[in-house]
Amino acid sequence: MINIIVNGCNGAMGQVLCNEIINNEEMNIIAGVDRNPNKLDNPFSVYQSILNVDDICDVIIDFSNPSHLNDLLEYSQDKKVPLVIATTGYSEEELIKIENSSETVPIFLSSNMSLGVNVLLSMVRKAANILSSSFDIEIIEKHHNKKVDAPSGTALMIANTINDELDNTKDFVYGRYTKKDKRQPKEVGIHAIRGGNIVGEHTVIFAGDDEVVEIKHTANSKKIFAKGSLEAAQYIINQKPGLYTMDNLLNK
Ligand SMILES: NC(=O)C1=CN([C@@H]2O[C@H](COP(=O)(O)OP(=O)(O)OC[C@H]3O[C@@H](n4cnc5c(N)ncnc54)[C@H](OP(=O)(O)O)[C@@H]3O)[C@@H](O)[C@H]2O)C=CC1
């Protein structure tokens, strides 16, 4: 039995994740954490801060907000509990804190827990290698109107993957409202759309002279992220301290 703390249990993703765990005979929610603990009627105890949880768990899964990070890292370090971080919108400074903490506990960090987006990343890597000298690259992401961060963590992960592949030669341009000049070849444009209940769409456009390649992933349900995070949890509980991503899980 894997005993799990769900951080952000009353959020949209938290609820989908709790439902997946409740329907899994090999997993158990030992406690939930949410800034409004009494917002929903859950079949487990919910605390306002993870620092108030006394129960012992095997792993923490976090779909919440960057404001929870300090408590999350403190708890994980003190109790030596592995952590799966799915939350997006972290600053550079916060990402360094996560990396530093992973020296003492195993941390799995991915802005997108779906299998499909991780296949998209390898296709983008290949396309960037072959096309980037003569094609312009733009990323468009679409999400529901409740999303608080923009651009999405996945769009940033795609942009960073392109830059890794191209020796950091690209500059990221977020929208073009303030630009009063034509597009430069070294730009990667990143654009965020918000509306309705779109679960998540990411399109990477390679636009050349007389031809365009588009690589697109569409999430039709939040369940794909919940299921991916549970696979990450099963993987991380058996690892040594370190920072792990979907690459480690998929190539194990
Ligand atoms: N890696 C992945 O595959 C995926 C990652 N995500 C990420 O997971 C996170 C949660 O997504 P989702 O469940 O849709 O979001 P929700 O806003 O529905 O839930 C987030 C939770 O965090 C709380 N929260 C929100 N803002 C704050 C704040 N400023 N301070 C403290 N607590 C806050 C919410 O409380 P309250 O309800 O009171 O606002 C809620 O409990 C996001 O960062 C999202 O991008 C989402 C899907 C997939």
Ligand SMILES: O=C(O)C1=N[C@H](C(=O)O)C[C@H](O)C1
């Ligand atoms: O907030 C969401 O919903 C999602 N967030 C992640 C992101 O920012 O990339 C992943 C997914 O697209 C859904």
